[in-house]
Amino acid sequence: MNKMMKFVAVLGVAAAVPMAVIAGECKTECAQACAKVCPASCAEACPSPVSSAVKASCADSKCDKLTKVEYKLTGLTCADQAARVTKAVAGLDGVVEPKVCAKSGKAVMAIDAKRVKDAQLVAAIEQTGLKVQKEVLTVKVSGLKCEDCSAKVTQAVAGVKGAKAEGVCHQSGQAVVSFDPKKVSRDQVLAAINRTGFSVVP
Numbered sequence: 011m012n013k014m015m016k017f018v019a020v021l022g023v024a025a026a027v028p029m030a031v032i033a034g035e036c037k038t039e040c041a042q043a044c045a046k047v048c049p050a051s052c053a054e055a056c057p058s059p060v061s062s063a064v065k066a067s068c069a070d071s072k073c074d075k076l077t078k079v080e081y082k083l084t085g086l087t088c089a090d091q092a093a094r095v096t097k098a099v100a101g102l103d104g105v106v107e108p109k110v111c112a113k114s115g116k117a118v119m120a121i122d123a124k125r126v127k128d129a130q131l132v133a134a135i136e137q138t139g140l141k142v143q144k145e146v147l148t149v150k151v152s153g154l155k156c157e158d159c160s161a162k163v164t165q166a167v168a169g170v171k172g173a174k175a176e177g178v179c180h181q182s183g184q185a186v187v188s189f190d191p192k193k194v195s196r197d198q199v200l201a202a203i204n205r206t207g208f209s210v211v212p
């Protein structure tokens with residue numbers, strides 16, 4: 011019996027070694043393929059979702075988990091408006107370090123999605139007289155190994171009305187998705203990604 015167990019254990023080790031080697035090779039191949047195929051989307055998807063500086067600034071407050079969100083606004087043309095939007099969203103619980111730029115027309119912030127909902131953010135922004143065109147979200151997706159995996163995620167997001175994958179990169183393991191928060195919720199977009207079998211890291 012003991013001999014048998016030993017035999018099984020040896021078999022297990024023998025099987026595990028080549029698998030590890032294959033996984034390593036695959037990773038390199040994937041990285042090269044990704045660099046060739048999707049440099050733009052990789053660059054888009056590579057920045058960390060929430061910078062460590064923002065995380066640190068949130069450490070002693072009550073933020074649970076932060077997500078970086080970006081709203082593309084229509085009608086944002088001057089610094090005064092940007093300041094008004096900044097003030098409007100900064101007043102919401104769960105919003106950390108909002109940055110609004112008139113030049114790019116973007117409002118970028120880190121949020122604790124459990125404490126503040128899209129609808130509240132959109133309402134706060136639009137109260138200033140501007141319109142939210144779309145929300146852009148950078149998320150970490152686990153399990154992406156090659157560009158086929160990325161394509162699956164891109165397709166899944168495309169299947170959601172009002173949503174689009176701006177870039178999915180298996181190399182960085184990140185996806186940048188955009189959607190109209192008045193047509194579809196963030197949760198619905200993330201659920202579509204999760205249905206692919208790859209999952210959004212919360």
Ligand SMILES: [Cu+2]
Pocket residue numbers: 154155156157158159160
């Ligand atoms: Cu793959």
